[in-house]
Amino acid sequence: MLTFVTSALGLGIIAAMAEPAPPVTARARARAELSRDIKRLALRQLADEGAGALSLRAVARELGMVSSALYRYFASRDELLTALIVDAYGDLAETISTATAEVEPGRFRSRWGAACHALRGWARREPHRFALIYGSAIPGYRAPADTIAPATAVMTALAGIVDGAARAGALADVDGEAVGGELAAQLDGVAHVLGEHSPAPVLATLAGAFGQLIGMVNLELAGHFVGGFEPADALFDRTVRQMAAGLGLQDLDEPGRAAPEPPA
Missing domain, CATH: 1.10.10 (Arc Repressor Mutant, subunit A)
Known part of the structure; x- marks a missing residue:
């Protein structure tokens, strides 16, 4: 009976997809x-x-x-702001996904680098849109629930790289502090939303890396690197590599890479 119902639903979906759009x-x-x-x-x-x-x-x-x-x-002004915020998150997430898709499968360290540089490149091209989603709070504006899924899409684009490495056995063991208590419960919720299969300490490191990534780009856009790290290309590139190492990301073709068994 279940098979019949599933098949019928599938045929119905196919038929609906075949119908021309109005x-x-x-x-x-x-x-x-x-x-x-x-x-x-x-x-x-x-x-x-x-x-x-x-x-x-x-x-x-x-x-x-x-x-x-x-x-x-x-x-209202708030409705227009929400539309702009949703568009910005979507555009940034698509930019990251496009950049990582251009990297060969299995090159997880390289994918991370491509994703981080794509985010920075988008922010430098669209500084006012980056500020809209990752800058200071807008006076009088409270983001509605409509912005949650689009905001998650950016983090998901980055988390997917780590998750893919974990599934492929390309996530090296890194010394990390054990996770417990309140943080462990929070990470369980985050993993559920992101569909993550990475160990909790790795997911905690990912959250910290994301904060560091956004913080570095904000500092650069606000001019805080002027007179010290200008241009900030070399500093940013080094930081991105350190993030990848902290996460344990490896390329499958990396020389001398220990290949652990992928998680079940």
Whole structure:
């Protein structure tokens, strides 16, 4: 009976996928285009004045619209900010995934490096968008639940590298402090969300590495390396390699690599 039901559901899904999508109306296209224009101008405001100064009225003026018309697209400043935040997380996660996909399978240390450099490159190209998601809190704005999954996508793109190494037996044993108590419970929850199979100490190190990564990029964008580490390429590259070593990431073709059995 279960097989029959599963097969029937599968056939139903296939049939639904085979059905042509309903045509996009001219009105829907116009709405999507105007929504893109609103977000484009809002991003320009962010770049010029910061997220705290974002104004729907100012965006409406630039579009030659009355502000009441713009509110039909975004009901409030916070709704527009949320849309920009979701877009930024999605764009960054896709950038990281694209960069890692270009690295040969099994080269987990190299994938980590590609991911970190992709994140930094995106942040340098889009500093106002990076600040929107990883900068200071925006006065008066409280991120809704809609932003949780997009935010997780960035961490998942990085965690997937570590998880892949653990599954392939390319995660070296590193001396690490045992994890217990409150942190162990927190890591269990994080592992569930990320679909991680790495040991708890490795996952804790990953969380710390992520914080270090975001912190270094923020310091660079804020100009704190000027006069000392400018450009910061060599420092960043060294730090990325240290993160990979701390996580125990290895390339499967690495000379002299001990190949432990992959986890069951």
